[in-house]
Amino acid sequence: MSEHFLVTGGNRLEGEVLVGGAKNSVLKLMAAALLAEGTTVVTNCPDILDVPLMADVLRGLGCEVQLEDSEVRITTPAEPKYHADFDAVKQFRASVCVLGPLVARCRRAVVALPGGDAIGSRPLDMHQSGLRLLGARSEIEHGCVVAEADDLHGANIRLVFPSVGATENILMAAVLARGETVIDNAAREPEIVDLCNMLNEMGAKVSGGGSSTLTIQGVRKLEPTTHRVIGDRIVAATWGVAASMTRGDVRVRGVNHKHLGLVLDKLRTAGAEVTPEVDGFRVIQRERPKAVNFATLPYPGFPTDLQPMAIGLAAVAEGTSMITENVFESRFRFVEEMIRLGADARTDGHHAVIRGVPVLSSAPVWSSDIRAGAGLVLAGLVADGTTEVHDIFHIDRGYPRFVENLRGLGGVIERVGSE
Structure with missing residues (x-):
């Protein structure tokens, strides 16, 4: 038996989500x-x-x-x-x-x-x-x-x-x-x-x-200690992008917003209201996101781990976006799955050009890695009907309480078994 997600689109994400350790x-x-x-x-x-x-x-x-x-x-x-x-x-x-x-x-x-x-x-x-x-x-x-x-x-x-x-x-x-x-x-x-x-x-x-x-x-020697892990900036940014894609209002807690400076700036460029807070940030997107160009780079550049989310945002944005991947050459495998969902996208080398559409269309899709899986779920949230996301064990490797957190924000998602 393997498991997959059923994600039903159309809901605006609203509420608060707590991010765990990185x-x-x-x-x-x-x-x-x-x-x-x-x-x-x-x-x-x-x-x-x-x-x-x-x-x-x-x-x-x-x-x-x-x-x-x-x-x-x-x-x-x-x-x-x-x-x-x-x-x-x-x-x-x-x-x-x-x-x-x-x-x-x-x-x-x-x-x-x-x-x-x-x-x-x-x-x-x-x-x-x-x-x-x-x-x-x-x-x-x-x-x-x-x-x-x-x-x-x-x-x-x-x-x-x-x-x-x-x-x-x-x-x-x-x-x-x-x-x-x-x-x-x-x-x-x-x-x-x-x-x-x-x-x-x-x-x-x-x-x-x-x-x-x-x-x-x-x-010569080290001693044991007790140490608290910092908040997960990639998980936090995933929820921030989800708020923007669904025209939602999400408060993300448990992370240092300074670790996401460029990411939050990109959401502002897309038209979101982004407010830094003591233990996180808040994202409000009132209208359809605007197209934004992204180029992945080592920190403090835009994280390659968020490239699938950037593509998801671009897929439903107003206008044309260019995504440039400078870190991992095979990460654009994700684009093939987005095209299944109706994204108007093409790749050329380490560039992807995305022409935004108002709504994606539901389809069966497969995760190739942790971040691609999360990106496909976000895409399912802005698709008509119900999207099947397979190979979700990848998502479980990087996103704690993923289903519970998404439901808590008003998303419609179900984990089901399959042969």
Whole structure:
């Protein structure tokens, strides 16, 4: 049996929705628990499928992991295992973030090549080259990333692209290396800042979080800590775009609106009234959205994770929009599903041109990744009739209480089983 959503369009979303902890942060914070013997507690964890998957990865490395409500307690042994070659690793991309902590703590790591979303090539070259500069040897052997080091030492490392994953792995390896490490062209995402803050709470010496240069003074040992995950800006923005698409009025709580500066500006350009609030923001769209051009870029640019939502907004906007994808080459697979729903769209290389129509038409569609799935549900909200969204396990990996939250805003959605 598999499950799919039935989404009935035509309702204006109204009300308030609370956003949980960031998917793109919590999994890395859980991996960071490997760096210290003892019990680390991560709070404000989202109820998503990837959290228990990461818990399974950590259990396979010898940790005791307890999941309760929005809290994860991770007890790391004095000598963790270093071989992460099991099914959970292959199911989601973020599992590769155990590589850096294992090299730092065990001086050796064997991590199965990760799986995850089908959005394009995401090689591990930068992860490996950074570890090599820190003194490790790293190769791909028998479907695994293998890294080992007699000693780790500081280094000057310049990334060819501000990769979030490479920044995280190199950072977590460097905190226990001897001497100073400088990472230039580092990723600047709020989730990187969250990881830096947690590492410093554990006794690391990391400065520059949120800038393109991270400086790490290696220490001999870290201690466990208790840390609260930041709010999920991608989930928050999804609800903001949904408000604009449905001409709704939605208050989003549990997130720092400053993490969404450009995104909220784009909604204003589309004609929405956007009001920042202490713990979130409010979006009111009174008339049909106006066309807006989007180009995805690393933070603080427009997030690639929100590209499907941008296309959904453009599909029902007044006028013609151009969407440019600069991060993942296969993310435009989503456009094919939008065309099923009646979108007037065409792609050329890393550009998509969308001519807005007043209403989309319901059809069966298939999710190819987490964000594409959410984008298709949003499209179903502005389609006539009932849209079937299949392969919704992707959505469960990134959106906690998705059906309950959407219903709470007045959306009509049902989860049903199918053969």
